[in-house]
Amino acid sequence: MNENAIEGRNVIIEAFRGGKTIDKLYVQDGLKDYTISTILREAKKHGTYVNFVGKDRLDSMSETGKHQGVIAIVAAYEYASVGDILEKARQNNEPPVVFILDGIEDPHNLGAIIRTANLSGAHGVIIPKHRAVGLTAAVARASAGAINYTPVAKVTNINKTMSELKDAGMWFVCADMGGDRMYDLDLTGSIGLVIGNEGDGVSESVKKNCDFIASIPMKGDIDSLNASVACGILAYEIVRQRIAKGAKYEK
Numbered sequence: 001m002n003e004n005a006i007e008g009r010n011v012i013i014e015a016f017r018g019g020k021t022i023d024k025l026y027v028q029d030g031l032k033d034y035t036i037s038t039i040l041r042e043a044k045k046h047g048t049y050v051n052f053v054g055k056d057r058l059d060s061m062s063e064t065g066k067h068q069g070v071i072a073i074v075a076a077y078e079y080a081s082v083g084d085i086l087e088k089a090r091q092n093n094e095p096p097v098v099f100i101l102d103g104i105e106d107p108h109n110l111g112a113i114i115r116t117a118n119l120s121g122a123h124g125v126i127i128p129k130h131r132a133v134g135l136t137a138a139v140a141r142a143s144a145g146a147i148n149y150t151p152v153a154k155v156t157n158i159n160k161t162m163s164e165l166k167d168a169g170m171w172f173v174c175a176d177m178g179g180d181r182m183y184d185l186d187l188t189g190s191i192g193l194v195i196g197n198e199g200d201g202v203s204e205s206v207k208k209n210c211d212f213i214a215s216i217p218m219k220g221d222i223d224s225l226n227a228s229v230a231c232g233i234l235a236y237e238i239v240r241q242r243i244a245k246g247a248k249y250e251k
Contacts, residue, residue: 004074004136007067009035016042021075023134023154025050028058028069039070047156048072049130077135080151082161085124086168088151094247095190096170097122097238102158102206103197104227107133111142112228113195118146120235121242122193125152126161162209165192172210174202175230177223179213187214187238188245195231 004023006015015022016039025043027036029052043050058067089096099117104110110133117125133139134154140147155161162172173187174194194210196202201224207213216225216233225233 004076005061005063006072006074007062007064007070009039009068009070012039012070012072013042015072015074016046016048021078022046022048022072023075023136024048024073026053026058026061026071026073027051028055029053031069036069047129073134073136075135076137076140077147077152079135079154080124082124082126082153082155082165084151085126085153089123092123094121094123095188096192097190098165098170098192099125099231099235100158100162100172100192100194100206101125101127101132102174102194102202103128103132103200104195105131105133106198106227107136107138108142109198109226109228111139111144111147113231114139114143114150114152115146116228116232116235118143118150120232120239122150122235124150126158127152127154128158129154129156158206159209162192162194162206171212173212173214173234174207174210175216175234176202176207176213177215179215181217182214182234182237183217185212185214187234187241191238193231193234193238195227195234198227 006012025048027050058071061071085098086096099113099122114125135152170190170192172192172194194202214234216230
């Protein structure tokens with residue numbers, strides 16, 4: 001059972017109305033009474049992702065045995081906005097560096113990426129609302145405290161957000177084996193680093209929205225790196241190139 005889960009109809013309604021950020025809502029398929037309708041209205045109002053599942057699935061998730069047809073996963077930390085991330089860069093008088101995560105599902109990967117973002121000087125992380133892990137307690141632990149200093153924004157549509165950031169002068173590079181060597185690309189300036197799903201990589205629609213595709217040179221018997229490791233390698237190539245242009249990174 002997820003340690004950030006809450007169960008029961010009234011508890012979940014009050015969580016919504018009390019301003020809690022609910023990442024995911026699991027609702028028993030086929031329930032259509034007034035209270036369930038109220039919960040679904042609140043979910044729609046707050047942009048919460050709803051999963052309709054069978055009773056057996058809810059029973060297996062439940063710790064109390066009294067879920068009443070609904071279980072919600074509450075975010076352990078508050079989300080920032082994309083504007084907050086850009087404002088952080090402006091306050092530091094630096095060109096924005098943002099990590100865009102296209103469907104990272106493993107909380108340990110997300111936590112490690114948030115940690116890398118903090119230590120490499122990135123100004124924030126952007127994740128999608130759907131089909132991705134949110135800010136759970138496990139993510140917070142894996143970030144080793146970096147979650148307290150690194151803004152994480154959750155958006156409905158990654159491609160739309162990228163287009164808006166392009167209009168603001170940002171360009172994007174994604175990690176993919178079929179791209180140019182990362183050493184041959186100019187990774188300075190206002191940049192978004194796009195990291196894909198652990199199994200499928202960067203989706204085709206997001207890849208088409210990127211300006212460059214960067215590959216990490218590899219010599220071995222397998223063909224891919226862990227998502228958070230790939231992110232770390234590319235992030236520090238960005239750091240290396242910025243230092244070469246005079247940026248300061250020492251504490």
